[in-house]
Amino acid sequence: MTDANPTNDGQRFARLPETPADREVEGRASRREVLDWWHERFGIDPSVFEGYSFWEKGAGKVWIFNGEATDPSEVEAIGMTFLRTRQEHWKPTGRAVSRFGAHARTNVIELDPAQASRFAAGEDQDLPEWDGDWGYLIATHEIAGGQAPIGVGLYLYDELRSVVPKGSRADLPVVE
Numbered sequence: 001m002t003d004a005n006p007t008n009d010g011q012r013f014a015r016l017p018e019t020p021a022d023r024e025v026e027g028r029a030s031r032r033e034v035l036d037w038w039h040e041r042f043g044i045d046p047s048v049f050e051g052y053s054f055w056e057k058g059a060g061k062v063w064i065f066n067g068e069a070t071d072p073s074e075v076e077a078i079g080m081t082f083l084r085t086r087q088e089h090w091k092p093t094g095r096a097v098s099r100f101g102a103h104a105r106t107n108v109i110e111l112d113p114a115q116a117s118r119f120a121a122g123e124d125q126d127l128p129e130w131d132g133d134w135g136y137l138i139a140t141h142e143i144a145g146g147q148a149p150i151g152v153g154l155y156l157y158d159e160l161r162s163v164v165p166k167g168s169r170a171d172l173p174v175v176e
């Protein structure tokens with residue numbers, strides 16, 4: 001017998017449905033919605049995520065796994081945390097940005113050495129010169145001639161707020 005109104009079990013992993021039409025658990029994001037969000041917000045082509053499967057555990061904590069899993073419901077973790085969805089504004093994780101942020105083409109803020117150092121330390125900073133969208137951004141810094149993602153920032157009212165978790169913050173020297 002199947003449950004006519006399945007609910008989210010926050011202690012078990014459940015694969016995201018392919019499309020919203022396939023959704024059985026109210027509020028659960030679909031794979032298509034996740035791919036569309038990364039494409040619309042950051043310009044990351046959905047093909048970047050081919051070969052990955054998406055799973056939810058908890059209320060809106062989406063995990064990404066390189067490959068398939070037959071039944072990961074009894075494990076504590078699978079792949080890496082990727083996105084928080086059951087809130088007003090979806091939020092990418094720092095790990096997801098570190099792994100996939102180099103593919104981003106929009107809503108990427110390039111920080112100079114001093115700004116990058118402050119950002120990595122978890123400091124908020126005034127950046128009225130940003131003329132892009134408000135909301136979550138991918139912060140980058142030049143390393144070895146290219147831009148490397150360093151974390152997730154929240155841009156509101158001319159201020160870039162560092163949302164680097166306390167355990168991931170770093171005191172970096174400024175190298176010009």
